[in-house]
Amino acid sequence: MGRLFIFIYMLIVLTQVCGQPDSRFRPFDWVLYRGAGSITSITEGYTFAYIGTESGGLKRFNLFGNNFDEPITTAQGLKDNHITATHFDMQTGLIWVASPGHIQYSFSREGDWYANDLQTIGLSRYDRIKRIGSSSNFIWLQARSSFIKLDHSSGTLIGIYPSPDEISIQWSSGPYTGQSDLNEIFMNYSVMDGWILNGDDLIDRLGRRIPITTGFIGRHGNVFAGAEDGTVFYGTTTMETFSPLIPDIVNTDVTAIYDDGNTLWLGSQDFVSSKGISWMDPRSIESQVYSFEETINMTPSPIFSLYATDSELWAGGENILLVFDRKKDFWRTLGEERGAPPGKIWDLYGDPVHVWTGSSMGLRRIERSTRREDPIGIEYLFNQVPVYDIEGIEDKIWIGSRSGLFIFSEDNPQLRQGHDMGRKDFPEQMYRITAIQEFERVIYVVGDMGIAKFDLEEKVWDLIFTSGVYHEKTVYSLAVNKRYLFLGTEDGLVRVNKKTGFVKDYSFSFLGQGNEIVLEGKTLWLGTSNGLVKFKWKRDL
Template sequence: MIRVKVWKYRISWLFALCLLSSMVSGQDKHDEVRIRGTNPGFRQGDWISYTMTRFVTSAGIGPNYVYFGTTGGIIRYDYFANQWDYPFTTSSGLADNYVTAVAFDMTTNILWCGTRTAISNYQESSQRWSNTFKDESGISPYDAIVSIGFGRTSAFFETSSGLMYRSDRYGGPIFIASRADVLKDGPVSWNGWRSLRSFNFPNYHMTNGYLFSIDGYVQDTRLRRAKVTAMINDKWLNSWMGTWGFGVMRGDLRSEFLTMMPYGLYSPHVRAIAIDENGVWFAGKNENPGVSEDIGRAGVTYWNQVSGEWRYYESKFDLNLLTDNINRLHVYGDSLFCATRFGVNILDISEGDWYRLTTADGLLDDNVNDLVFSDNTLYLATNAGLNRIDLQRSRSDSLRTQNLAPKDLNLVRVFDIVLHENFLWAATEFGLYLYEIDSNRGAFVESADGPVGEVVISLGVFEHELWVGTVNAVYGLDLKNNKWLDQPEKNLSINYPVRSLLATAGQVWAGTDGGGLFRLNRETRDWIRYTREDGLLNNHVLEIRRDGDYLWLGSPEGVTLFFWNDPNRID
């Protein structure tokens, strides 16, 4: 017989109500678009989004998965495969990503959840989400769903104010319910705050400097603490716990050993993505994600897709990683190069050491917007012009830095750069600039058919084509014939700033600041637009990276993986 030392732990309802009031204190940013469920034009998994999921609100267990409701959607762990499966977010069909309660009905095989704006259910058989919005059922938008229970015929939903609602266990309309309705349909099996009024903890042991205390807190090596906010046990004597800030943990009730299970982005804002042979790097802007405990916390995220490990780098704790405010990422050799607000940060990936280049090393400006490589040369786009650096000397005292085109680009903001053969193209605040590397000469491109006098934000290059994004349009230039492409390739009706461009053999992709994702099908010569209603996390697409038949799309709310080349779909 296994004996487990336990301590009684009670969650304060005052803490619970304060926690949940913070969840619903702000209205959804996307009230103008209501996602009714999974888009029937796509299969589940065509759009997969990853967000910040360190703040866990609830937990539920099904026949194959443990589910965790978080402030960034529902994450799920396959305990038979012993690995994370892709999460459920608005890209999958959820009404919004702030999940306040989650529960799985073993009888009907339906997953239920409450979010800030809706009550949702997921049918395993059809792999479809269906959402009923709170105002359609008379539920206040400020009254969070905190518990979900299943009776003989009904699913019950309890709010933070104590009101009760019910629906058929197979789905359907939601009605207000009385306590008598609950008793009549009982016994009711509850998930959420009702099931967490009291539970017991073993005296857990942890590794990597983490400490678990019997009052329900976890502490890391930097003395930061996170409260346990969700817990559910399985039949194999595993205890699955969610915390408010450290994500998910798994406890072994036999050995009393507790393991951290990091998953998801460290911070949600993604405007820089880089792909290496084992995984993907994500970074962006240091923004408060709306959780008071997380103000000022941000970092670079690496997802090793081979091992499944998620790794995080925080500038706050590394003197050579000057900032988490990163504009662009590139992997070159064994190093990760970060174009940042405070120069260039370089990570030796194998050693884990950071070092940096700033104006003290000869950069024109510390605000570096982009960087590209050619042989052992690094080209930088800064807020004060163009730099060139010899990488062979980047760690020595004899660093060689050159200012390119100082007469034309002195103190000119350069947003994006691409290399094509012997030429460096630059997107600047005063238009498109062309620099010839061998002759060390350059000039602004002036053509009536091109973006004359426009602010150029982004560039893309494919074979003998250059694609140019401005504050409201996309232009294409045939480099072989030195001719600007006509409409429809030239799209003057996007009407949103084009933040990122990617050109391939069959498609041209344009990520915009507010208008979603645009795609030019070269064969049909048609432009197609994708928005949140299709599967984007956010209509601000800040970065595009191709990964085979998939696209990585960065946004202020996370990153989306889009299976764009599904042979069974006609867009």
């Protein structure tokens, strides 16, 4: 009888597991960086403070290094990036996370998440866990009008109570409602970097009132507060001073990435939630945002493309271009009257004299020094024609558009179709060219026909893969190295072995649409509709 009980118990537990996207990967082989939204809950573990957020998963703040580490999100197996409550159980070392519809826990505190549906522990699907705590033997969940008692190592339901039947419960933070211990701290502490504490609110550098959403007093004098705008405030009882911190990035989606060699510049389609244009240091995860609301001459717009030099940053929006003078720290907006193309500016390419812009409505060329359009005479050929990608390769401009592939030579001004360059050994027409990349003097283009390559030495076109290889998905971005092609698609990432044609399709739900790819050795950065994704792709060879 005892063996039967153990078998049934293990069967139930094993069916609850919700680990990484695939058993081949370690917990942080995939990392999703995403704007926090409001801060909802804070708890303290052995090494990290775990910070629950409205949209960015569980942020981890290193208590010894005073810096943010890789976040825990749906990429590690969470059911949702909306965290309503979190708690670290000092007795067992387990981390607990509540999200709409689920309660989860992890032994490793990184991956291998076990999940319980809220309905299986006596709650309705509309209930929300507001706070989590623990006693010596049990986990307590505070819901809307009841307290749920669980076994602290298995998550098994023990009972549902109108109030806890234990006194010694260590609670992690829930919604801030003026609790006396926290209120005393907020009345007496000061805040750095131009912020002011004003009762139950914070006032930022621009005078905006930001409600405090949660607060937590940890061990060893650590004190945390979370704000509605996603800012985390960290202080100590010794200094009685809070410092504002931004966990990784503020972007909730990433449509554009530009790697300038030191930082990744990020642009988003949802410019309201994402607030502006950001940069992130990929080594330290430090970031900064140039907020539309805070920055003079920076017109709010979705950002679809980015291009940077040592002195400038250009951003393609909708009907406008934003230009940032990096040395003078000054922004300006260029509208259609200065030559910005109408429509969504899908791509930017810069040379020493000009910035080329490709939009959903055509092609334009802007002179960098005057910030005005410098027509070249071929614009009418792309009138009302979407231009998806522009690349400068040797002394020519390669243009990928809905109507095909075109090459413009500036030395001997003329526009030629792609198939007129050398010999083309396949009958398929090259239409709707969405991505162009050059690697070791071979140019790869992606379109309706599939993936074709052009050898600059031999002057020969070859169709290396039809679109059926990647299930005819729409391709938004392309990266190439010696062995592989990486495709950002409508539902994730596809990797194709150039020699064998073997395909790895990473269509994980946490990815979303793969808008932009940056490949840096063993690390691939993917801008997606769900945020910025880091993938250690060599783990899966």
